[in-house]
Amino acid sequence: MSISKLFMACSLALASLTLAASAQAEVKKPVKHKAVKAAEAKAAAKTPDEEADEPAVAGSAITDFHCELGNKITIFKNVDDDNHIALRWKKRLHRLTRVGTETGALRFENKLYGLVWIGIPAKGMLLDSKQNRQLANECRNAEQLAPVSAAPAAPAEAKL
Numbered sequence: 001m002s003i004s005k006l007f008m009a010c011s012l013a014l015a016s017l018t019l020a021a022s023a024q025a026e027v028k029k030p031v032k033h034k035a036v037k038a039a040e041a042k043a044a045a046k047t048p049d050e051e052a053d054e055p056a057v058a059g060s061a062i063t064d065f066h067c068e069l070g071n072k073i074t075i076f077k078n079v080d081d082d083n084h085i086a087l088r089w090k091k092r093l094h095r096l097t098r099v100g101t102e103t104g105a106l107r108f109e110n111k112l113y114g115l116v117w118i119g120i121p122a123k124g125m126l127l128d129s130k131q132n133r134q135l136a137n138e139c140r141n142a143e144q145l146a147p148v149s150a151a152p153a154a155p156a157e158a159k160l
Contacts, residue, residue: 055086055095065124067139073126087117
């Protein structure tokens, strides 16, 4: 056998050993049994996610808002909890948490879905913070839709 053939055979053997060693060094995912997977799924189902799960609205005060473009929003507010509301938008109920503001506006957010409800005395609006757009604007409840009664007119003569 010539030296070049011997050299070629050695290099091929070394290359194959290197590939085999690197394949064994890779960490393989442990195979889980069905029972373990089922137990993990059951444990994950038990831990509630306040932003993802639909909130319970039994016994809550309900306020319906009529918005521009025919959109409707329903807000469920628990008398005992001022820090959370449930908001029905497009047939889905979302739990929103109050965020403090300096302006006095009511601001509630659900960071998981990106929903933001802002309520001021004249109207409310629903925003999508993930897509940076308005979902509903000019939302008014029955009280806000009622015409504002004019203040009684001042008498023509002022008494001194």
